[in-house]
Amino acid sequence: MDIKEVIVVEGKDDTFNIKRAVNADTIETNGSAVNDSTIMQVKHAQEKRGVIIFTDPDYPGERIRHIISQAVPGCKHAFLPKKEAIAKHNKSVGVEHASISAIKEALVNVYSMSETYESDITQEDLVIFGLVGGKNARERRERLGEQLKIGYTNGKQLYKRLTMFQITRQEFIAVMEDIVQEENE
The missing domain is CATH 3.40.1360.10 (Dna Topoisomerase Vi A Subunit; Chain: A, domain 2)
Incomplete structure (x- = not known):
């Protein structure tokens, strides 16, 4: 390669x-x-x-x-x-x-990276999916970063990283639903 x-x-x-x-x-x-x-x-x-x-x-x-x-x-x-x-x-x-x-x-x-991309992901989405402030937030952010191939971030950096790499709300929700489903199995 x-x-x-x-x-x-x-x-x-x-x-x-x-x-x-x-x-x-x-x-x-x-x-x-x-x-x-x-x-x-x-x-x-x-x-x-x-x-x-x-x-x-x-x-x-x-x-x-x-x-x-x-x-x-x-x-x-x-x-x-x-x-x-x-x-x-x-x-x-x-x-x-x-x-x-x-x-x-x-x-x-x-x-x-994009400095001008307007993300349709909201801060509320991060809270709803337990990526900030929750008991398993760190583990969920690690898994999200791994699956989206954007690396690990802390709670403050997550939204910026999702925006910089132009992750759509649809991509974000699909990955988070998979993560939540795996946790419930």
């Missing part, structure tokens, strides 16, 4: 694992201290070939994703479910621990 865009990852081990799964070029941020040189590389890559941000499904990975997205508009995003990125030996989380099939799946399901 060839990837035209340049993939932004956190480190060398991520690059190694991505290259096991697909034919792609990467830019490594070398952790969460994203410097000006890295931002310039990403901007150049975005102008020439496009960029896919593919960071770890944890707080530092989300921080890097946010920094790059703000500095370089128009990047695409690939997300790994946390359970697909956990090392068996020490429980650390990262792209470097993901299987080849999980990496391919994430790269097939990339999202483009």
Whole structure:
């Protein structure tokens, strides 16, 4: 599988694992201290070939994703479910621990962000489906993010993520109904 865009990852081990799964070029941020040189590389890559941000499904990975997205508009995003990125030996989380099939799946399901999309999902929908403020809200958000392939978010970020990735109310409700049904089985 060839990837035209340049993939932004956190480190060398991520690059190694991505290259096991697909034919792609990467830019490594070398952790969460994203410097000006890295931002310039990403901007150049975005102008020439496009960029896919593919960071770890944890707080530092989300921080890097946010920094790059703000500095370089128009990047695409690939997300790994946390359970697909956990090392068996020490429980650390990262792209470097993901299987080849999980990496391919994430790269097939990339999202483009939209700053202008008007979502028909409401904050009330999030409450009705128990995604904010409820006892199982975190687990439901994890499952929603996994099924929609948009990554995990906290309650405050969820609406923004759904809007940014242009998830329709119909898609949202279909996935949430499946999640609720699975919980009741």
